[in-house]
Structures are given as structure tokens and as C-alpha cells.
Amino acid sequence: MTSYLFDTPEVHSIPVRRETAEYPVRRIFCVGRNYAAHATEMGGEVDREAPWYFLKSATAHVASGATVPYPPGTDNFHYEMELALVLGAPAFRADQDEAKAAIYGYGCALDMTRRDRQQDGKDHRRPWDLGKDIENGAVMAPLTRAADWEPAGQRIHLEVNGEVRQDATLAEMVWNVAEIVSHLSHYYHLQPGDVIMTGTPAGVGPVVAGDRITGGIDGLDPIELSLGAAE
Template identity: 70%
Template structure:
């Protein structure tokens, strides 16, 4: 079958130790998964279950690159996150089954038009304009699950122009990685190609053109992003 117009290929993320790359098909994001971040956003943590928003897979962007300051915002925020990468089909799984379906982990940035997100939230509208931003899902190379213990006390951190802005540990996650995959698998047939961004610690803030964002999780490849001029 011939398409009416050229269709882009799935974005891919490098995997440590592999020549082939991981194609990104869907991006799920967990909201308010650190209590201190929820507090700084002026909301309560929902401890009954995780909640989610999504980004288009075409918003995926490689680390160590420059993206333009996006249109329509005057408050463009960084959010440093641990990323879960699914490697096997999983549906209605318990936590043990969910853990076995995790292929690996990576550092990620959920870049956000915060002013648009908060305006939508105030009107009880979807967050799409604030969150589903072009080039806003930035991924560092993936480390296989066998080489990383996501239930450990690793530090997660972010710097802007070398100044620390976010710092916490993975122990601060309200919903742990196996719990997230288990819960989400109750609503979706998760498959290889599905990526889950697990939420950000406190300390989010705005960046401007020329700023350089760096960040990491102990034991994973670090991430870097430069903010370019507005288009």
C-alpha cells in the first residue's frame, strides 16, 4: 500500500551494549510521583493510584542536542525523570510479572510549557498544549534492566548551567517501577516500544534560550540538552 505522503520512522534510542536501537512507539508519563514536587505545584498526591498523561512518540529527542524554545509559552520548564522501557508484552500483570517485562531504564527530560499546563489545569482541561510539546521527551541511552536496580537509593539530579536545581533519590518515588507497570498494564496492552516516564522531583523551573540542562541518575548514562532560540 502506498501512503498519500511520507510517513516518519519511529524515533529510536541507543541501548548500551547493542548495535541496534530501541524504537519508541508510545510515551506514557506519570504525574505527581514525588511528594515534594506535588507540594511545590500546589496539589495533593493521589496515593490511591498513579495517574498519567501522554506524549506523542514523535516528540522523542536524543540527548546532547539543541532544541528551539517552543512557541506559545513564556515559562518553559525542565523535569528530570527516570524512564522505564518495556521489553515484552504485558497485560493485567502483578508486580512480579510487570518487573519481568521491563527491558531497561534511561534518564529522561519531560520539557513542559508550564504556563499552558497550569492554565488548562485551572479550567479542568487536558494538559496537551503544556505537555505534548515538539522535541519535549528527551532520552539518554538505555541501560538494560539486569545492569540497574531501579528499586535502590540512587540519586536523581538536574543542573542548569552547572547549578543544581533538582536532587532526590529513587526511594522518594511514591509509585515504584514495578507498581507503575503493573497498574498501567491494567488499562493497556503494553508492548516493546512503550516508554514510561516516572515523574520528577521537586525543584522544577524555567529555562531560557542559551541555557544548558544536564542531569542524571546514578548508574545510568547522563542527559544533556541545550535550549536554542525561539522559532
Template identity: 70%
Template sequence: MVNSLFQLPEVPLVPVRNEEAGYPVARIFCVGRNYAAHAAEMGVEVDREAPFYFTKSPANMVLSGAETPYPLGTDNFHYEMELALAIGAPLFRATSEQARAAIYGYGCALDMTRRDLQIRERQKQRPWDLGKDVENGTVMAPLTRAKEWGSPDAQRIFLNVNGEIRQDATLAELVWSVEEILCHLSQFYHLRPGDLILTGTPAGVGPVVAGDIIEGGIDGLDPISLSLTDLR
């Protein structure tokens, strides 16, 4: 047996409503451009042939209520309010019924983005990692088990900054449904418990600065918040 040279961070846990144990996060997949109005405000079109994805590191995840520093390397840091789903059973080449049955729970999430770096890399046809996989850049609220919430329908999804509404839409505006996302993604990965999928953000994204308080919610789920400090 080979011993580890150093200690890695512990696997992050997301609290679960009415549960003592937390949900361990192994991988984070994110769906891009899954609301038509958001794609339009970003100057791009929705790819209606298939969803597309990027990933974020679990080590860069924090929980709702965190106070985090404004990140390095950007002057255009954006919020993105999202519905997250948590996988609770193995899933590979899934049918819609299998996908629905494999969902453990749902929660509110923030996909914080260095927009200037994302756009710069996108224009050069490079990966988005510098823009998207930001330290403290994935924020998770407690999960609610699927059987207690139901499934995405027309629930309101919204976000405000310092009390001012910035995003306000419904989950009915998702281009690709939760089942469609899981059926497609499971053609390329063996999805398993510990996988989180962030399903995209509605229109109204914009910049925040140090001192701002970001709060959001989805009907029936625990709300989410993040405070930005000026320490870099």
C-alpha cells in the same frame, strides 16, 4: 494494498548501552505527581489511591545532546528530570513479578513542559496536551539494560542548569514504585515492547530560557543533556 499519500517520520530509536541496535519507541506514558515534594511545590496533593498518567508523542522525542529551539506559545518553559523505563515483553494485568521481568531497561529522560499552558488548562479542568506534548519536549538518554543496572532503589536523581544544581533527590522518594506503576497501567493497556514510561520528577522544577544548558543524571545510567537556542 493502499499506498501512503506521504512519508511519515521514522520510528524514533533510543540507543542502548553496549548494543548496536536501538530501542524503537511506539508510545510514551508519563506518571504525574509521583514525588510528594514536587506535588507540594505545584500546589497539589499526591493521589495516593492510584497513579495517573498523560501521554507524549514519540514524534516529539529527541535524543540527549540535542540543541532545540525555545518552544512556541510559552514564556514559562520548565525542565523535569525523570527515570524512564522501557518495556521489553508484553504485559497485561500484570503481577509485580511479571512487571519486573518485562522491563527491558532504564534511562534518563527530560519531560520538558510549557508550565504556563499546563497550569492554565489544569485550572479549566482541561487536558494538559498543550503544556506537555511539546515539539522536542521529550529528551531521552541511552538506555541501560535492566540486568546491567538492577532496579530503582535509592539512586540519586539530579539536574543542573548551566552548572547549577536545581533538582537533587533519590529514587527512594517515588510515591509509586516501578512495579506498582506497571501493574496499574497494565490494567488499562496491553503494554508491549516499544512502550516508554516516564516515572515522574522530583522537586526543584523551574524555568529555562534560550541559551541555557540542561544536564542531569541518575546513578549508574548514562547522563542527559539539552541545549536551548533562541530560534523559534
């Protein structure tokens, strides 16, 4: 039996509706600019040739309902409401039918972002890691199995302290879930445990300590996050 110099990391996992076992998080892929209106508000354009991605560490995961500290190293911390999908079967060089069949379930997610640090990366042609791969920056609500729900133009929305900030439909996504999984599977051996966050609609903006973020997608469990004081 292998021994280790330090305690092994905890397994981050997401509850699943009507299941006692939870879904273990292996990797978190995020699709960039998958809503045209959001791309415009960020001063860019949608790349309609193919989706593109950035990653968050599994340790960035935090469960919906948590209260987390305002993160260090930013004065411009933003919410991004998203549909997340999770895989339940391997997918490698999958066509769209195979890709869709590999999806285990769906859930609401928040891609929390140090917008100023992301902008630093853009300005200096550097990676976005300090802006995107943030402790407590991948918030996940409980999942619903794909057999019980599938994306079909449902409303996606987010509120800050009860005020609506994002309000769109999944029909506005540039790349649908099967297209995303199929495309990504040509670059990675996707496996159960892989989470894909599919992008955010327009209306992103800053939050501060004391704010309460809520959001939802019709038919899925809602999501919530509260921001505490900075450490």
C-alpha cells in the same frame, strides 16, 4: 504492498548501552506527581490510591545532547528530570512480578513542559496536551538494560548551566516501577516500544534560550539538552 499518500513518519529510537540496535519508541506514558515534595511545590497532593498518567507523542522524542529551539506558545518553559523505563515484553493485567519482568531497561529522561499552558488546562479543567505533548519535549539518554541496573534509591539530579536545581533519590518515588507497570497494564495492552517516564522530584523551574540542562541518575548514562533561540 500498501502505498501511502505521504511519506511515513520516521521511527524515533533510543540507543542502548553495548547494543548496536536501538530501541524503537512506540508510546510515551508519563506518571504525574510521583514525588510528594514535587506535588507540594505544584500546589497539589499525591494521590496515594493509584498512580495517574498523561501521554506524549512518540514524535516528541529527541535524543540527549541535542540543541532545540525554545518552543512557541510559552513564556514559562520548565525542565523535569525523570527516570524512564522501557518495556521489552507485552504486559496486560500483569501482577508486579510479571510487570517487573517485562521491563527491558532504564534511562535518564527530561519531561519538558510549557508550564503556563499546563496551568491553563488546570484552571479551565481542560487537557494538558499543549503543556506537555511538545515537539522536542521528551528527551531520552541512552538506555541501560534491566539486567545491568535496577532502581534502588539512587541519586537523581539536574543542573542548569552547572547549578544544581533538582537533587533527590529514587527512594522518594511514591509508586515504584513494578507498581506503575502493573497498574498501567490494567488499562492498556502494553508492548515493547512503550516508554514510561516515572515522574520528577521537587525543584522544577524555568529555562530560557541559551541555557544548558544536564542531569543524571547514578549508574545510568547522563542527559543533556541545550536551548536555542525561538524560531
